[in-house]
Amino acid sequence: MKILLTGGSGQLGYELQRSLQGLGEVVAPGRAQMDLADLAQVRAVIRAVRPGLVVNAAAYTAVDQAETEPAVARRINAEAPAVMADEARKLGAAMVQYSTDYVFDGNKQGAYLESDVANPVNVYGVTKLEAEQAVAAAGIPHLILRTSWMYGMRGKNFLRTMLEFGQERDVLRVVCDQHGAPTWSRTVADTTALLLAHVHAGGSAGWDAHGGIYHLSSQGEASWCEFTQAIVDIAGLECRVTPITAAEYGAPARRPRNSRLDTGKLGAICRLPHWREALALCMT
Numbered sequence: 056m057k058i059l060l061t062g063g064s065g066q067l068g069y070e071l072q073r074s075l076q077g078l079g080e081v082v083a084p085g086r087a088q089m090d091l092a093d094l095a096q097v098r099a100v101i102r103a104v105r106p107g108l109v110v111n112a113a114a115y116t117a118v119d120q121a122e123t124e125p126a127v128a129r130r131i132n133a134e135a136p137a138v139m140a141d142e143a144r145k146l147g148a149a150m151v152q153y154s155t156d157y158v159f160d161g162n163k164q165g166a167y168l169e170s171d172v173a174n175p176v177n178v179y180g181v182t183k184l185e186a187e188q189a190v191a192a193a194g195i196p197h198l199i200l201r202t203s204w205m206y207g208m209r210g211k212n213f214l215r216t217m218l219e220f221g222q223e224r225d226v227l228r229v230v231c232d233q234h235g236a237p238t239w240s241r242t243v244a245d246t247t248a249l250l251l252a253h254v255h256a257g258g259s260a261g262w263d264a265h266g267g268i269y270h271l272s273s274q275g276e277a278s279w280c281e282f283t284q285a286i287v288d289i290a291g292l293e294c295r296v297t298p299i300t301a302a303e304y305g306a307p308a309r310r311p312r313n314s315r316l317d318t319g320k321l322g323a324i325c326r327l328p329h330w331r332e333a334l335a336l337c338m339t
């Protein structure tokens with residue numbers, strides 16, 4: 056099977072290039088060959104490659120910046136995936152679309168189920184939800200994998216930001232009133248491959264039985280502040296971590312207070328590590 060992977064230079068895409076190898080031939084055009092802002096080019100590349108599976112790991116992930124350029128964020132996060140899904144339908148191909156805890160408003164008391172109503176509170180979340188809806192409406196075999204607070208040793212992410220700040224500053228002031236599960240990009244990539252293998256093992260009925268939305272994040276929960284303390288401890292940094300509120304931090308985009316995703320549906324198929332276990336492995 057030919058797999059068209061977008062976002063291969065991102066933190067998740069980098070891991071997927073390795074994790075997807077066993078499932079088929081991975082073709083991963085970069086932005087220069089397939090710019091998601093250019094919808095005609097997106098169509099043309101898919102028609103030329105003729106994949107059996109499209110894995111869309113490209114996205115506009117600058118959450119604060121999206122507030123001031125919603126049209127760009129919508130083009131990349133929602134319109135381009137809609138075009139990919141449309142082309143996948145014409146080819147009889149399947150699609151994997153990544154999504155986020157930020158599709159929820161964070162007002163629920165417990166962890167969010169796949170069936171809970173989404174109600175994003177920022178532009179990034181709105182555009183990611185629009186992508187979910189477009190992929191689901193296309194009537195193609197698909198997986199929508201919602202993950203949260205993703206980090207890794209490559210690309211721009213919270214772990215790397217805190218390692219950098221921790222070397223420069225005596226005190227790290229970090230939000231303590233938002234809770235979620237930090238998730239290693241390698242966990243997301245390896246679990247994607249495992250889930251795809253599980254779907255394919257089901258034969259022609261596999262997509263009907265196992266397709267749809269899954270929550271894919273680490274076990275356990277933390278605030279951003281607790282996540283930072285764990286990073287500082289593992290890295291052996293000297294700096295102090297001070298809890299602050301989201302209001303004190305004053306980011307341009309609102310973020311959900313509760314980002315916890317219930318992973319029971321996926322947990323019945325494979326093991327998801329605790330966030331502390333995965334963080335320690337990633338940082339070794």
Ligand SMILES: NC(=O)C1=CN([C@@H]2O[C@H](COP(=O)(O)OP(=O)(O)OC[C@H]3O[C@@H](n4cnc5c(N)ncnc54)[C@H](OP(=O)(O)O)[C@@H]3O)[C@@H](O)[C@H]2O)C=CC1
Pocket residue numbers: 061062063064065066067068085086089090091092111112113114115116131153154155156183201202203204205206210211212
């Ligand atoms: N990061 C996180 O905490 C979370 C991410 N997600 C989702 O996971 C997926 C992967 O995210 P992540 O790996 O962190 O993203 P990154 O920001 O690390 O990488 C984004 C990727 O998208 C590519 N891209 C962006 N704009 C375009 C464009 N116009 N044309 C072509 N390619 C483009 C980038 O290419 P280039 O190198 O050229 O910029 C890069 O390869 C996304 O769907 C994201 O919404 C979900 C939950 C949490």
Ligand SMILES: Cc1cn([C@H]2C[C@H](O)[C@@H](COP(=O)(O)OP(=O)(O)O[C@H]3O[C@@H](C)C(=O)[C@@H](O)[C@H]3O)O2)c(=O)[nH]c1=O
Pocket residue numbers: 116117118119154155156157202203204205212213216228229230233279301304306310
């Ligand atoms: C850098 C920094 C952030 N913060 C706060 C701001 C915010 O509430 C929280 C996270 O900040 P960041 O801007 O790094 O992370 P953010 O961009 O909100 O991360 C999100 O990215 C998108 C792509 C997702 O899909 C989400 O799952 C989530 O991972 O930490 C501090 O308190 N102190 C700091 O020094």
